[in-house]
Amino acid sequence: MNDGPFDPQGVVWQAVSPRLTTVRLISTAIALAVPLAVTLVIAALVEATWVWVLPAAVLALGVWAAVLVPRQVRALGYAERDEDLLIRRGILFRALVVVPYGRMQLVDVQAGPLDRWGGIAKLQLHTASASTNAVIPGLTPQEAARLRDRLAARGEARLAGL
Known part of the structure; x- marks a missing residue:
């Protein structure tokens, strides 16, 4: 399939290693660990229920990355x-x-x-x-x-x- 300027005709693309997905997911998990820990401590110490939205948002970001990263690696x-x-x-x-x-x-x-x-x-x-x-x-x-x-x-x- 020719997709305009991003996929020239006659080009055979080489994929990168799928191990890149694992490395990027681990890197993302490490980067999100500190914000998750901080927001969990804040939510546990504050008596307001709405504060639990903060750790939930960090977890949602992690889930988004888990969905997005494999697609990004396949596109390389x-x-x-x-x-x-x-x-x-x-x-x-x-x-x-x-x-x-x-x-x-x-x-x-x-x-x-x-x-x-x-x-x-x-x-x-x-x-x-x-x-x-x-x-x-x-x-x-x-x-x-x-x-x-x-x-x-x-x-x-x-x-x-x-």
């Missing part, structure tokens, strides 16, 4: 073409980033503690443009290393042709 993808790399993301607010190999200056692989625990890494491309948001999260470490080496080689080959 990348594709290598002859002259450029395509990265797509987003459900409601979609984005397609096209990075020509000749514009790449640095290919960076990163993994925080939670990423390493989940067995994933993030590949970030740096170009001459400061506003480039070329990041592919949720790659297996092997795929991130392979892609880093391949993109760096392609970038060097394109720069040598200038």
Whole structure:
């Protein structure tokens, strides 16, 4: 199915690892744990019944994230073409980033503690443009290393042709 500018014809998209879903859900749970604990303490100490709306709102936010995060991860993808790399993301607010190999200056692989625990890494491309948001999260470490080496080689080959 061709979906206009966000799904060019003939492009075979590579999905990111589904482990990214688990890592993002754990990260969200950690971020919501403190607000949930604080609102529960406040609700327990205050005698007004309406205050229980606060911890309920934090829980609702957690449920919303549990529904949204898997869809966001499924929407992530990348594709290598002859002259450029395509990265797509987003459900409601979609984005397609096209990075020509000749514009790449640095290919960076990163993994925080939670990423390493989940067995994933993030590949970030740096170009001459400061506003480039070329990041592919949720790659297996092997795929991130392979892609880093391949993109760096392609970038060097394109720069040598200038």
